Amino acid sequence: MALLELSGLTKRFGAFTALDDISLLIERGEVHCLLGENGAGKSTLCNLVFGVHRPDAGTMTLGGEPFDPRGPAEALQRGVVMVHQHFSLVPNMTVAENLMLGRASAVLKPQDIIVRMEQLAAEYGLEIDPEARIDELSVGERQRVEIIKCLLGDPQLLVLDEPTAVLQPDEIDALLAICRQVALRGKSVILVTHKLGEISRVADRTTVLRQGRIIETVAMEGADIRSLVRSMVGRDVQSAGSVLAAAVDIEGKTPAKSSSDVGPTSPGEAVLQISDLVYRDPHGVPRLDGLSLTVGTGEIVGIAGVEGNGQTELGLILAGLAAPSGGAIVVGGTQVTGCTPQEITDAGVGIVPEDRHAVACIKELSVAENLYLGAIGKFSRFGLLDKSARRKAAETMMRDFDVRASSPDVSMASLSGGNQQKAVLARELSLDPLVFLLAAQPTRGLDVGAIEAVYNRIRAARDDGLGVLLISSELEELMAVSDRIAVIYRGKLVGELAAGSFSREAIGAMMSGHAHV
Amino acid sequence: MVMKNPKLAQGTRRKLVPLQVLVPVVSTVIALGIGLLIIAATGASVVEAIEAFWDGMAGSDFNIGASINRAISLALVGLGFIFASRANLTNVGGEGQIAMGGMFATAAALHGAGGLPLGLAFIVPLAVGTVAGAVWGGLAGFLKAARGTNEVISTLLLSFIALPLVYWSVESFHLLRKPISDVSSLPESAEIPDTTKLPLLFPDNGSPLHIGLLIAAIAVVVVWLVLKHSTLGLRLRAVGLNATASRRAGMRTSFYVILAMTVSGGLGGLGGAIMILGQQFYLTSDFSSGYGFDGLVVGLLSRGSAVGVVIGALLFGFLRSGSINMEISAHVPSAVVLICQGLIVIVIAGSAILTNRKVTR
Structure with missing residues (x-):
């Protein structure tokens, strides 16, 4: 008998139907992936199962019993746990203390928690120091704490909402292994993702959602990846070329570049020269620590790195929204170190900021x-x-x-994320003069069609002779678009790869501070 | 919620128009109805009270003129309020800005402006009062831009400074207090020279209506143009909605914050100057007597529209005149009208939640 049965689930938000008549079985001991573009309804489905929202129509059963959680507390009680995209940990408390939170009634002593953690470490390989403070942990380790928190109570169903978006490659591998381990013990896992590479590595079955409906549910054994992509996007992926393949990370491999994807072999003179850039945050912590970088005309330089290694600060400084503590930035011969945004714009710099809503546009206008x-x-x-x-x-x-x-x-708010981003690109690429473009996380939160458009615009800008700096946490994106990739680690560039020599392993190693190339 | 209105106005303006008109009208009617009940409860004759109220508002050319004169200052403060709120700033310091405007206008009128030719005798005090209010408002803007001080608190506290300053000035002989001529001399300034008094619009029929009406009308048109149709208005709006994005787009956000508060305060200061030069003619310690707060309410009720300010100011101006007369001739406490004003505000603010919810649906 299936663990979880959904029949005819419908959820509307105002006039918008987020989920439309969803019927689905989740078997015991399976890893079930939910695949779909942004807005396909994946998160809404998770939130219904976890009791965050209640369905407008349809029913659920869990282990054969009716299941209609009125809130997360009730879902937890029934053995349904969820790891959200945003962590719910208290940064200045230890791992053990965080695990005790919310369990005050269940007379749990710190010793019990530590014993339980040891059990979980033995069972799943979920090792972590109970005395470590959360803010000392990496993102991957924090997520591990979230998963431990979920597994403490020995749940039946583990729901993971886009857990890999924030991880670096080796952490993704570890997470997928944990999912398998959980399933092996007869529990079920629902894993939300939009990356096919992960699905083919971990899923037993995959359900594809598009516009709130189930397109198909397929067993992964012998499944055709390309047909999944077609179901997800609603058209043939071949037409979109390697860009699209990169966006959905097919088979987790570097897509082969077609000749048109590669820029001129020898970039021209430098348009952006950053030397010894230092930035300390208001607490005096160095976020950029002597970063030097040159971008030439007609080339796309990618910056790879785990989030939180100084990319955000680099983006803010280039946009003129933060003043560096040291170093120099020269654009096309003009000193722009510590200049105002207007002066930077006048020097010919276009900026596609990382945070579209806070920096790039005013959604009410x-x-x-x-x-x-x-x-x-x-x-x-x-x-x-x-x-x-x-x-x-x-x-x-x-x-x-x-x-x-x-x-x-x-109003800007009424546009989809993709169209908002296209509008931002339109504005920045229409600047005159324009010699350099910074694109920071330019495809974050966009659907595949929009991602493709963004890539094409960035490439076209490069072909027009602009220097482009692409900051991204998506390795596939960087490898598909960049002519050169530099890796940032703890505020410094620790290595660089030229087109043709990109490898996930080499970049991944540098991202975690392990190797120089 | 009323202050966050720009969001609401965008994109859904057309749908909202009937509600925006309906809500204030209905709330006013309800509030006045409750006011009548309270009058009945005090034991006074309701009919007598209504008669006295009507007579005070519009019973004669004089009363109509006096009501409109009151509305002029309220409108200027209200315009100042919506100007600041365009940049998402809430200027609650109208009272202090009126006080500064009135005090400096009196000083200018008493010391030097009286002999100036070509109308400058009253134009100069008006300008001085405006500048004084602008400085008082701009100070709050500067604190906001430089230190992030919440402008609601700073404008309010600046009012608490301005009011005692007026008191001080009329208490001190070396400042504005008139010399004592007999034992009943009050702490107030001497009457300003006739040349500095605002010219009357209809000097022949006894109406006190003065050219402040024209000044206010010009201010309404200018504020409307600036807020709705100018590059400055758009910049103020952008800065108010999202300062970081505005900064990235090259705007000097601090400048616009200071500017918005300066203009806002200046309009309040002009309102205060007009009260002295047009009607009261000498400075007393409590000459502003709640006009600033009434003007704030007018600005709130207008929901960011200059036309709404005009309507609100006229409503409150006439209510004030009516209530004064009601107290004198029907012995109904004018506090009843204050209660009605409070009720209007509460009902409108409450129904704003309703309209906002309708819109988000």
Whole structure:
């Protein structure tokens, strides 16, 4: 008998139907992957199972009994646990203390926790120091604590919502191994992901969701990966080439580059020169520690690294939103170290910031207003706005960059993430002068179609002679798009690979600070 | 929730228009109804009270003029409020800005401006009062930009400084207090020279209506243009909605924060100057008597619209006149009208939740 049975589940948010008549069986002892693009309904489905939301229609049974959790507490009681994308750990407490949280009623002594942790370490290889403080742990280790927290009570069903998004390659491998171990012990695992490489390594069965509906559920043995991609995207992936393959990480391997993907063999003169860049955060902790980097005209330089190694700070400094504590930045011969955003823009720098909502656009303003946010005075006479001229220009820009919105006057918030990002790219790539583009995590949270568009824009910019710096935590993305990859670790570049010599293993090793190449 | 309105206005403006009109009207009617019940409860004659109230509001050319004159200052404070709120700043210091404006306008009128030709006799005090209010508001903007001080707190505290400053100035002979002529001389300034008083619009029919009306009308149009149709208005809005994104787009966010508060305070200061130069003619320690807070309410009720400010200011201006007369001739405490004002605010603020919820659906 199946452990969890969903029949006819429907969930609406206002007029939007997030899940539409979902029926699905989760067997005991299986790793069941949920595959789908952003907005396909994967997280909503998890939240229904974990009791965060309640379905508008349909029923669930767990172990043959009706299951209608009114909240996470009830789901936990029934043996359903969930690891969310965002961790719920208290940073300045130890691992053991975090594990005790929320269990005050269940008379658990610290000793009991430690004993239980030893059991879990023996069973699943989940080793971690109970006395370590959370803020001393890496992201992968923190996630391990979350999983231990889930397994403490010996659950029946473990739900993991996009657990690999924040991990580096060897941590992903370890996590997938843990999933298998959990399943081996007769428990069930629901793993949400949009990466096919992971699915083929861990899943027993995979359910593909698209626009809130189940497209298919397939057993992974002998399954055709490409047909899964087709189900997920809704069209044939061949047409999109290696870009798309990279986006969904097919088979976890480096996609072969077609000749058009590779830039000019010898990049031209330097457009961006960073030397000995140092940045200390307000607490005096060095986030950038003597970083030096050169980007030439007509090349895309990728920055690989586990998040939190200084990429964010590098992006903020290049955008003029943080002042470096030391070092120098020169763009096309102009000193821009510690300059204002306007001066940096004037030097010919386009910025696609990491945080689209906080930095790149103002979601309450219209698309047209966002497209000309840096040039509000461009369409004005005597200080009064010429809205019709602006609308016309915005329409042209939206057509050129395929920004899909019913009108330039609708609010930015009403656009999909992909169209918002296209609008940001449109604005930044239309700057004049423009010699250098920073794209920080440019495809984060976007669906496959939009990712493809972003890659194409970045490539086109490179072909037009721009220097491009691509900061990304997606290794596949970097390998598919970059002409050169530098690896950042603890605020420094620790190695560099030229196109043709990219390897996941070498980059992964450098990302964790292990090897120099 | 009312202050966070820009979000709401965007994109759904068309759907909201009927509600935006309906909500204040209905809440006013409900509040006035409750006010009548309270009057009945005090034992006074309701009919008498209504008569006295109506007479005070609009019973004569004089009363209509006086009501509109009151509305002028309220409108200016309200305009200042919506100007700041365009940048997502909440200026609750209208009272202090009025006080500074009135005090410095009095000083200018008494010391030097009186002899100036070509209307400068009253224009200069108006300008001085405006600048004084602008400095008082701009100070809060500067604190916000430089130190991140919450402007709600700083404008409020600056009011608590401004009011005693006025008191001090009318208590001190070496400042603005008029010389004692007999034992009943109050702590107040001397009357300002006739040349510095605002010219009347209809000097022949006895209406006290003065050219402050024209000044306020110009201010309404200018504020409306700036907020709705100018590059400055868009920049203020951008900075208020998302300072980081605005900074990235090249805007000097501190400048716009200070500017918004300066203009906001300046409008309040102008309101205070007009109260002295147009109506009261001498400075007393409590001359601002709640106009700042009423103006704040007018700004809140307008939901960011300049036209809404005009309507709200007229409503409150007439209510104030009516309540004064009601107290004098029908012996109903004017506090009843204050209660009504409070009720209007509560009902509108409460129904704003309702309209907001409708919109998000």
